[in-house]
Amino acid sequence: MAGGEFALIEQLRSRLGKAGKGVRLGIGDDAAWLDPAGRQLVATMDTLVGDRHFFPDVRPYDLAWKALAVNLSDLAAMGAEARWCLLSLALPLRAAGYGAWMEDFMAGWSALAERYGVTLAGGDTVSTDGPLTLSITALGLVDQCVMRRDTAQPGDMVWVTGSLGDAAAALDFALVERGQEGQSFPCSVAQREALEARRLRPTPRLEFGEAAAACGVCCAMDCSDGFLADLSHILEASGVHAQIALDALPLSRELMDLAGEDPERWQRWPLTGGDDYELILCAPATLSAALQRVAAALSLRLTAVGSILSPNPNGQVAVTLTWRDQSLSLPSSWGHVHAL
Ligand code: ADP
Numbered sequence: 001m002a003g004g005e006f007a008l009i010e011q012l013r014s015r016l017g018k019a020g021k022g023v024r025l026g027i028g029d030d031a032a033w034l035d036p037a038g039r040q041l042v043a044t045m046d047t048l049v050g051d052r053h054f055f056p057d058v059r060p061y062d063l064a065w066k067a068l069a070v071n072l073s074d075l076a077a078m079g080a081e082a083r084w085c086l087l088s089l090a091l092p093l094r095a096a097g098y099g100a101w102m103e104d105f106m107a108g109w110s111a112l113a114e115r116y117g118v119t120l121a122g123g124d125t126v127s128t129d130g131p132l133t134l135s136i137t138a139l140g141l142v143d144q145c146v147m148r149r150d151t152a153q154p155g156d157m158v159w160v161t162g163s164l165g166d167a168a169a170a171l172d173f174a175l176v177e178r179g180q181e182g183q184s185f186p187c188s189v190a191q192r193e194a195l196e197a198r199r200l201r202p203t204p205r206l207e208f209g210e211a212a213a214a215c216g217v218c219c220a221m222d223c224s225d226g227f228l229a230d231l232s233h234i235l236e237a238s239g240v241h242a243q244i245a246l247d248a249l250p251l252s253r254e255l256m257d258l259a260g261e262d263p264e265r266w267q268r269w270p271l272t273g274g275d276d277y278e279l280i281l282c283a284p285a286t287l288s289a290a291l292q293r294v295a296a297a298l299s300l301r302l303t304a305v306g307s308i309l310s311p312n313p314n315g316q317v318a319v320t321l322t323w324r325d326q327s328l329s330l331p332s333s334w335g336h337v338h339a340l
């Protein structure tokens, strides 16, 4: 990237790398020097590859937002306060350069980063012959209770924040629009915009995650590959099974209008569709009132969708699904599968 690389890093430094809490040395030296001030550090990394994880025509603003949001969502699921990020950018050479692209990218990044006080502390910038690829490492701090996947207990309730399925419905729409395989459905402009906003700019539930951990919740994960797929990770790690009421899953007004009373659509979007970035929590019913108070203070919906049952005698991960109190067989696909 030669000269362009340093100009680009300088742009990132001056716009996104301003001194942040606990940053002793940020962008500009060989490594960032960060001070967790005696707290526990949690770290996560996610990579987005052009044409695989995002459409090549995505707005740089939305790309930056989403790349950062998916990482912050992982910190939220641990109950952490988000603090610092590292950004690796692999950019295909472009005739037009990255001036305007970078402006828009930084605007999207800072819109989210400033909301949560996250500082860009370093990274790497290279050119590539392959697709545009972004890797972000996010670092957060926790005090005592770290929420994890292997601590669900029989008798726990299962809760979900916000609403599920909007992004998956928007993806169906976007795929059909691009002539790719997806389910088509009639949709007004206003509905489409609401769903698309959820797909492009998910909200990491950081405040809620931190507050839930402080309330004593010790089992959570974020929902990125589909509710059923992600819940099954909790069940497997904890050696338990669960009963879930499909009709209890929280839907936005827009998705409710589109899904109606059709259990197939409920299975396709909120149950197994991906990219929600909501939190799934498992915790005893005694925490219910405290969690609802936290959610109300954040104007966030928190919905009980089922319960954790005793360990399955045959050792297999199992979910019992109901629809209007009748049992319903599980769909063949539980969510997004990472092909490798
Ligand atoms: P080195 O060659 O020592 O690895 P670089 O020239 O790659 O250093 O990077 C110089 C500084 O710029 C480092 O502090 C690095 O963390 C930062 N940096 C490089 N690329 C990015 C990026 N995409 N985002 C944030 N910081 C970056």
Ligand code: MG
Binding pocket: 029, 030
């Ligand atoms: Mg160096």
